[in-house]
Amino acid sequence: MAAGQTERGVPLSTLNPKFLHTNSTSHTWPFSAIAELIDNAYDVNAKQIWIDKTQIKDQECLTFMDNGNGLSYDMMHQMLSFGFSDKKAVNGKHPIGMYGNGFKSGSMRLGQDAIVLSKSKTDLCVGMLSQTYLKKIRAEQITVPIISIKKPEANNVLEEHRASLRDILDHSPFNTQEELLTELQAIESTGSSTGTRIIVWNLRRTFARHMEFDFTTDRYDIRIPSDVLESTTEPDQRPERSDSSIRESDLSLRAYCSILYLKPCMQINIRGQKVETQLISGSLEYIKKCTYMPMFVNEIIPITFGYNKMSKDQYGIMMYYKNRLIKAYHSVGCLRNVNNGIGVIGVIECNFLKPTHNKQDFDYSDEYRNAIRNVATKLEEYCKEIRFKRKKSNPSDNVPVEETEKRLDQNWAQCDECQQWRRLPDGINTEKLPEEWFCYMNPDPQFRSCETKEESEDSDSEQPTNLKTYKIQ
Amino acid sequence: MAAGQTERGVPLSTLNPKFLHTNSTSHTWPFSAIAELIDNAYDVNAKQIWIDKTQIKDQECLTFMDNGNGLSYDMMHQMLSFGFSDKKAVNGKHPIGMYGNGFKSGSMRLGQDAIVLSKSKTDLCVGMLSQTYLKKIRAEQITVPIISIKKPEANNVLEEHRASLRDILDHSPFNTQEELLTELQAIESTGSSTGTRIIVWNLRRTFARHMEFDFTTDRYDIRIPSDVLESTTEPDQRPERSDSSIRESDLSLRAYCSILYLKPCMQINIRGQKVETQLISGSLEYIKKCTYMPMFVNEIIPITFGYNKMSKDQYGIMMYYKNRLIKAYHSVGCLRNVNNGIGVIGVIECNFLKPTHNKQDFDYSDEYRNAIRNVATKLEEYCKEIRFKRKKSNPSDNVPVEETEKRLDQNWAQCDECQQWRRLPDGINTEKLPEEWFCYMNPDPQFRSCETKEESEDSDSEQPTNLKTYKIQ
Structure with a gap:
C-alpha cells in the first residue's frame, strides 16, 4: 500500500480500487443508481438530460448527457473523489446532492467503467473512473486520469495532463485525441455551449450473462426484465422497496422518472423521447x-x-x-x-x-x-x-x-423552453396538448410569457383545511 | 482540495472528511454497525470479544476488546483506509470481511470518533479515526494518525510517528503517552498477549439529545429503547428488517449476538456477561x-x-x-x-x-x-x-x-476454552450446566478433551431426506 502523508507526517487514509465496488453495493435496485446521475444533472442546473443506450466500438454503453453548467478541472476532480460536496442553493432551488458520493456509487453500480466529458464556460474537461483500467495497471490506489483544455485553443491538452491523456486513450473507448474531441462536440448537439456527457461501459450483466436491463420490449424505455420480478415469490424483497405489489415505476425507468421529482423542473429524455411528468x-x-x-x-x-x-x-x-x-x-x-x-x-x-x-x-x-x-x-x-x-x-x-370516476381538473402544463408550470383553464384536456408546449400557447394571458414567474400551486382553492369536520358533526 | 498524484502525474482520487459520515449512512439500524466490529474480531481469530459501555473522563464510550492476533502498523493503516481487504481463510474458517469497509462504516455510525489500540506479536500500535479531530484541524483529506512501538522497548514511539502521537494526545481521550500505554495494557487483562481494543466516543444521540442506546433497562445488555419501536405504526420500516413483528433480536444486542453466527466459534461478552449461543x-x-x-x-x-x-x-x-x-x-x-x-x-x-x-x-x-x-x-x-x-x-x-410441546433433544455445549461444540447425551438439561463449561466435563469420554476435533453436526440421524413422502403416499 503506497501510503501518502501530510507535510507534518501524519498518514493519509487511502482508497483501494476495490472500494469502488464496495461503495456501489448499497444500490440493490439499478434505477436508484441511475437516479444518482440524474440528480447530478439537476444539481448543475441542467434544463434537460438525455439518457441513452448506445454502442461504441462494439461496447454496449449507457450515456447521460445534460446541458447544465459543465465542470471545471477542480469540480471534475471532486466528482471523481469521495465526500466532496459544496453544492449550494441557487435561486431558491436546493441541491439534492449532499454526500459527495452519487456519481461513484451510481456509475460503478451500472458498469465497470465510466468516462465524464464536460464543457464549462472556460474549459473542456475529461475524467475517467475505470475499474478495468485500475485492475490492468495494478493500481494500489484509485487514480483518476483527468485532462483539461482551455477553451479558446480547444485542442491542446495541458502539458501536465499528458500522462492522464495517455491513460484515457489507452483504456477508454476513445483511442485518439480526435475521437475524444468529437465526443466532446456531441455536447453541443444539446443546443447549449455547456454541459456534461457521462458514458458507462462494461455494463453489469446478470449471473446468466444477460444485460441487467431490457432494452427491447420498449424501444423508448429502459426496463428491468419483468419476469425477474414476477417470478419471485416476494417482490417486496427488493430491499429498497417497501410494499408487495409491483408498480410500473419499479420496472420502467420512464415511469420512475415521471415521479422522481415532486416539482419537475428538468426535462428528462429517455432514448429520444421526453418523459411526461405531472x-x-x-x-x-x-x-x-x-x-x-x-x-x-x-x-x-x-x-x-x-x-x-x-x-x-x-x-x-x-x-x-x-x-x-x-x-x-x-x-x-x-x-x-x-x-x-x-x-x-x-x-x-x-x-x-x-x-x-x-x-x-x-x-x-x-x-x-x-x-x-x-x-x-x-x-x-x-x-x-x-x-x-x-x-x-x-x-x-x-x-x-x-x-368513482375522477374529474380531470387542475391541469398544469410545463413549458419546454423555461420549464415553468402553467395552470390551464378548466375544460382543457392535457392529453390533447401538442407534444411540445410553450408559455406563448397558454390561453391565460397573465401567464403567457416565459418571463412571467410561475404561479404558486397553493394559490388554488385547496388551502390547508381543518380535517376534522366529521368530528364536529 | 489538496490533490495528490502518482509519480507519472495522474491525479489520485481523494477522501474528504465528510465521507466518513456519508459512508456510515448505510447502517440505519445501530446493531448492524456493532456487528461490523464483532466481525472484525472474528476475522482476526479472536476467541473472545468483550463489548462494554464505559466512561472515560466524562465521555460516554463504547469499547470493543478482543484477544485476536492484533494489528501491525500496515494492517492498522489498511483498517483506517478504504477497500483494503486481503483476509484469507485460515484452517478452513472463511473470513466474513470482504469489502474493507466494516470498521469505517460501523464505528462512524456509532459515534463521531474512534481510537484503535492493538498489540500484535511484534508491535504496539495505536490509530485514530476522528471526525471531531478532522473538523478541528480543518482537514481537507482524511488523515489518520497512527503510532507504533516496537515491542521489546515498548515505550518509545518511533521518531517518524511523533506528529501522529501529538495529534492522538491532543484529540483523543488520552492526553499523555502514559495514559495510552495504560490503555494498551488493558488488552492483557484478556489473558492474551495480543489483541485489539476499540473505543468509540462522542456516541450518537437522538434528535432529543438522548443516547440512542438504552443502557439501564438491562445492566447486562445494550438495548434499543423499545418505545422507539413500539410507538411507531410500522415496525418493519427499519429498512434493514423485513417483517412486521418486533423480535427480541431487533431490540437486544444480547439476543442479536446469540444468533449472529450460524456456528458460534467466538465467545461474545456484553457488559461482563457471556452471550449464550446455541x-x-x-x-x-x-x-x-x-x-x-x-x-x-x-x-x-x-x-x-x-x-x-x-x-x-x-x-x-x-x-x-x-x-x-x-x-x-x-x-x-x-x-x-x-x-x-x-x-x-x-x-x-x-x-x-x-x-x-x-x-x-x-x-x-x-x-x-x-x-x-x-x-x-x-x-x-x-x-x-x-x-x-x-x-x-x-x-x-x-x-x-x-x-405441540417440543422435546429437548440434540443438546450441544460449547467449551469455554477451545470454543468447540460437544454433543451431550440425551437427558442432560443444558440449562442446568455450569455457566463455564469445558471439554473435560463431557460425559462422553470420546470427546472429553480440547485436543479432540469437533464432531460433525451431520453425523446425527438427520441426514438429507426426500421431502416428498407425502406425495408418494
Missing part, C-alpha cells in the same frame, strides 16, 4: 392539504392528500427530500390493512430528515418515526373525512371513493 | 435437511428446516453468509400468508450470494431470486410433509404442530 396536484382528486410541524424544526411542512386519478392500485405516501423522491407508495397506518385507504396518495417533502446512503430510504431516527406517525394519523382523518362528506352529500351512494 | 440444530424440533444446488455454482448447499422450540412467533428463513447472519426471520413463500408456517425456521448459508453494503441484505440478483424461490418451494414441502406425518401417526390429533 405536478402531483394534477394527478389527484379530492385534494386536501394539511400541515405538520416536526419537533425541533421551526418549519411548517405541508402534506397533500388525494385520491389517485390514474390507478387506485397505486397508493401510499410519496416521500420526497429536496424535491427528489426517496420512498414511493409507502404504506403507513391504515393503509397497511387490506382494503383500507385504497387509492389514497399522500405527498410530503421531508427536508428535515436524512436520506440513507442509496437515497431510497430515510435514516430510521426519532424524527422519521415521528413524521410517519403524524402522517399516518392525518391520513386516517383524511379518509374518514372524505367518506363522511360523500355520505352527507349523497346518502344513497354506496360506491367506494376509489371506484 | 447451535441451530439444538433449537429446532422435527428437523429435516435438504439440499439446493444453485445455478452456475458447483456446490451443494444444505438447508435445514425445523420448528422453533423456543417461540412459535419467531419464524422464517435465517440467511447466513460465511457463518454470519445477514437476514433473520425472513418471510418467503407460504410464510407470507397469515397462519401458514408459523413456528417454522429454515436455515441456509448462502456463500454464493453477495451481501449489500451494510451486510443486512443480499444484492437483489438472479442468484438471490433463484435461491429464495427454491427455499420457498422446499419450505412448503416441508410443512406439508410434517402435517402428513403427524396425521398418519396419530389421525385423531388436531393440535397444530406449532402448538
Whole structure:
C-alpha cells in the first residue's frame, strides 16, 4: 500500500480500487443508481438530460448527457473523489446532492467503467473512473486520469495532463485525441455551449450473462426484465422497496422518472423521447392539504392528500427530500390493512430528515418515526373525512371513493423552453396538448410569457383545511 | 482540495472528511454497525470479544476488546483506509470481511470518533479515526494518525510517528503517552498477549439529545429503547428488517449476538456477561435437511428446516453468509400468508450470494431470486410433509404442530476454552450446566478433551431426506 502523508507526517487514509465496488453495493435496485446521475444533472442546473443506450466500438454503453453548467478541472476532480460536496442553493432551488458520493456509487453500480466529458464556460474537461483500467495497471490506489483544455485553443491538452491523456486513450473507448474531441462536440448537439456527457461501459450483466436491463420490449424505455420480478415469490424483497405489489415505476425507468421529482423542473429524455411528468396536484382528486410541524424544526411542512386519478392500485405516501423522491407508495397506518385507504396518495417533502446512503430510504431516527406517525394519523382523518362528506352529500351512494370516476381538473402544463408550470383553464384536456408546449400557447394571458414567474400551486382553492369536520358533526 | 498524484502525474482520487459520515449512512439500524466490529474480531481469530459501555473522563464510550492476533502498523493503516481487504481463510474458517469497509462504516455510525489500540506479536500500535479531530484541524483529506512501538522497548514511539502521537494526545481521550500505554495494557487483562481494543466516543444521540442506546433497562445488555419501536405504526420500516413483528433480536444486542453466527466459534461478552449461543440444530424440533444446488455454482448447499422450540412467533428463513447472519426471520413463500408456517425456521448459508453494503441484505440478483424461490418451494414441502406425518401417526390429533410441546433433544455445549461444540447425551438439561463449561466435563469420554476435533453436526440421524413422502403416499 503506497501510503501518502501530510507535510507534518501524519498518514493519509487511502482508497483501494476495490472500494469502488464496495461503495456501489448499497444500490440493490439499478434505477436508484441511475437516479444518482440524474440528480447530478439537476444539481448543475441542467434544463434537460438525455439518457441513452448506445454502442461504441462494439461496447454496449449507457450515456447521460445534460446541458447544465459543465465542470471545471477542480469540480471534475471532486466528482471523481469521495465526500466532496459544496453544492449550494441557487435561486431558491436546493441541491439534492449532499454526500459527495452519487456519481461513484451510481456509475460503478451500472458498469465497470465510466468516462465524464464536460464543457464549462472556460474549459473542456475529461475524467475517467475505470475499474478495468485500475485492475490492468495494478493500481494500489484509485487514480483518476483527468485532462483539461482551455477553451479558446480547444485542442491542446495541458502539458501536465499528458500522462492522464495517455491513460484515457489507452483504456477508454476513445483511442485518439480526435475521437475524444468529437465526443466532446456531441455536447453541443444539446443546443447549449455547456454541459456534461457521462458514458458507462462494461455494463453489469446478470449471473446468466444477460444485460441487467431490457432494452427491447420498449424501444423508448429502459426496463428491468419483468419476469425477474414476477417470478419471485416476494417482490417486496427488493430491499429498497417497501410494499408487495409491483408498480410500473419499479420496472420502467420512464415511469420512475415521471415521479422522481415532486416539482419537475428538468426535462428528462429517455432514448429520444421526453418523459411526461405531472405536478402531483394534477394527478389527484379530492385534494386536501394539511400541515405538520416536526419537533425541533421551526418549519411548517405541508402534506397533500388525494385520491389517485390514474390507478387506485397505486397508493401510499410519496416521500420526497429536496424535491427528489426517496420512498414511493409507502404504506403507513391504515393503509397497511387490506382494503383500507385504497387509492389514497399522500405527498410530503421531508427536508428535515436524512436520506440513507442509496437515497431510497430515510435514516430510521426519532424524527422519521415521528413524521410517519403524524402522517399516518392525518391520513386516517383524511379518509374518514372524505367518506363522511360523500355520505352527507349523497346518502344513497354506496360506491367506494376509489371506484368513482375522477374529474380531470387542475391541469398544469410545463413549458419546454423555461420549464415553468402553467395552470390551464378548466375544460382543457392535457392529453390533447401538442407534444411540445410553450408559455406563448397558454390561453391565460397573465401567464403567457416565459418571463412571467410561475404561479404558486397553493394559490388554488385547496388551502390547508381543518380535517376534522366529521368530528364536529 | 489538496490533490495528490502518482509519480507519472495522474491525479489520485481523494477522501474528504465528510465521507466518513456519508459512508456510515448505510447502517440505519445501530446493531448492524456493532456487528461490523464483532466481525472484525472474528476475522482476526479472536476467541473472545468483550463489548462494554464505559466512561472515560466524562465521555460516554463504547469499547470493543478482543484477544485476536492484533494489528501491525500496515494492517492498522489498511483498517483506517478504504477497500483494503486481503483476509484469507485460515484452517478452513472463511473470513466474513470482504469489502474493507466494516470498521469505517460501523464505528462512524456509532459515534463521531474512534481510537484503535492493538498489540500484535511484534508491535504496539495505536490509530485514530476522528471526525471531531478532522473538523478541528480543518482537514481537507482524511488523515489518520497512527503510532507504533516496537515491542521489546515498548515505550518509545518511533521518531517518524511523533506528529501522529501529538495529534492522538491532543484529540483523543488520552492526553499523555502514559495514559495510552495504560490503555494498551488493558488488552492483557484478556489473558492474551495480543489483541485489539476499540473505543468509540462522542456516541450518537437522538434528535432529543438522548443516547440512542438504552443502557439501564438491562445492566447486562445494550438495548434499543423499545418505545422507539413500539410507538411507531410500522415496525418493519427499519429498512434493514423485513417483517412486521418486533423480535427480541431487533431490540437486544444480547439476543442479536446469540444468533449472529450460524456456528458460534467466538465467545461474545456484553457488559461482563457471556452471550449464550446455541447451535441451530439444538433449537429446532422435527428437523429435516435438504439440499439446493444453485445455478452456475458447483456446490451443494444444505438447508435445514425445523420448528422453533423456543417461540412459535419467531419464524422464517435465517440467511447466513460465511457463518454470519445477514437476514433473520425472513418471510418467503407460504410464510407470507397469515397462519401458514408459523413456528417454522429454515436455515441456509448462502456463500454464493453477495451481501449489500451494510451486510443486512443480499444484492437483489438472479442468484438471490433463484435461491429464495427454491427455499420457498422446499419450505412448503416441508410443512406439508410434517402435517402428513403427524396425521398418519396419530389421525385423531388436531393440535397444530406449532402448538405441540417440543422435546429437548440434540443438546450441544460449547467449551469455554477451545470454543468447540460437544454433543451431550440425551437427558442432560443444558440449562442446568455450569455457566463455564469445558471439554473435560463431557460425559462422553470420546470427546472429553480440547485436543479432540469437533464432531460433525451431520453425523446425527438427520441426514438429507426426500421431502416428498407425502406425495408418494
